[in-house]
Amino acid sequence: MRARTGGLGPTLGVVASYGPGTALVVVDLQNDFADPQGSLTVAGGLQVVPVVNHEVQEATAAGALVAYTQDWHPPNTPHFAKDGGRWPVHCVRGTWGAQLVPSLVVAGPVVRKGVGGEDGYSGFTVRDPVTGAVTQTQLADLLQERSVAKVVVVGLATDYCVKETALDAVRLGFATSVVAAGVRAVDLAPGDGARALEELAQAGVEVI
Numbered sequence: 597m598r599a600r601t602g603g604l605g606p607t608l609g610v611v612a613s614y615g616p617g618t619a620l621v622v623v624d625l626q627n628d629f630a631d632p633q634g635s636l637t638v639a640g641g642l643q644v645v646p647v648v649n650h651e652v653q654e655a656t657a658a659g660a661l662v663a664y665t666q667d668w669h670p671p672n673t674p675h676f677a678k679d680g681g682r683w684p685v686h687c688v689r690g691t692w693g694a695q696l697v698p699s700l701v702v703a704g705p706v707v708r709k710g711v712g713g714e715d716g717y718s719g720f721t722v723r724d725p726v727t728g729a730v731t732q733t734q735l736a737d738l739l740q741e742r743s744v745a746k747v748v749v750v751g752l753a754t755d756y757c758v759k760e761t762a763l764d765a766v767r768l769g770f771a772t773s774v775v776a777a778g779v780r781a782v783d784l785a786p787g788d789g790a791r792a793l794e795e796l797a798q799a800g801v802e803v804i
C-alpha cells in the first residue's frame with residue numbers, strides 16, 4: 597500500500613497515476629447501487645462520485661482510457677431472488693435504476709454485463725447461473741486494442757463487482773490498482789469490504 601490517506605478522510609487528490617497505457621475502469625456507478633432510492637443501495641455509494649470524477653478527469657488528461665461497466669439485466673434472470681437467485685431486482689435494462697448516476701462524468705465506452713441473464717460481477721466476464729459457463733465481455737478487447745498494461749478500478753461494490761473485476765484484471769496480466777476512496781462495499785456480512793480489499797492485496801492488487 598502507498599501511504600496516502602493518513603486517516604484524514606476522503607481526499608480529492610489524485611491517488612492513481614495515469615498515462616496512455618493505463619485504463620481507469622469505473623464499475624457499476626448506477627442508480628440502483630449508488631442512489632439512496634435504489635433497489636440495492638450501497639451505503640455511501642454517492643460519496644464516491646466526486647472521487648471517481650476527479651480520477652476520470654486526471655485519467656483523461658493523461659491520455660488514459662476510461663471505461664465504464666453497467667449491470668444490465670433482463671426483467672427475469674436467475675440472478676434475482678424472485679427467480680431463484682440471490683439479489684433483489686436491480687439494474688433492469690432500460691430502467692432508471694440501470695442508468696449511470698447523473699453526476700458521473702462519462703468519458704469513454706460503457707460495457708454492459710448480465711445482458712443475457714448471466715451473473716455479471718466482473719466487468720471482464722459473465723457467468724451463466726445455470727451452466728456455470730464463463731464468457732468474456734468486450735472489456736478486455738477494448739483494453740488490448742489500446743495496449744493497456746495497467747488498470748485502475750473504482751466504483752461499486754468493493755466486495756462483489758469491484759473485487760471480481762480487479763481479480764480478473766490480475767488474471768489477465770494487467771498491473772492492477774484499486775482506489776480505496778473510490779469504492780464502497782455492500783457488507784452483507786460486516787467486514788466483507790475490508791476482507792475483499794485484503795483478498796485483493798494478497799492477489800497482487802495494489803490498494804491505494
Ligand SMILES: [Zn+2]
Nearest residue numbers: 667675710716
Ligand atoms: Zn446484477
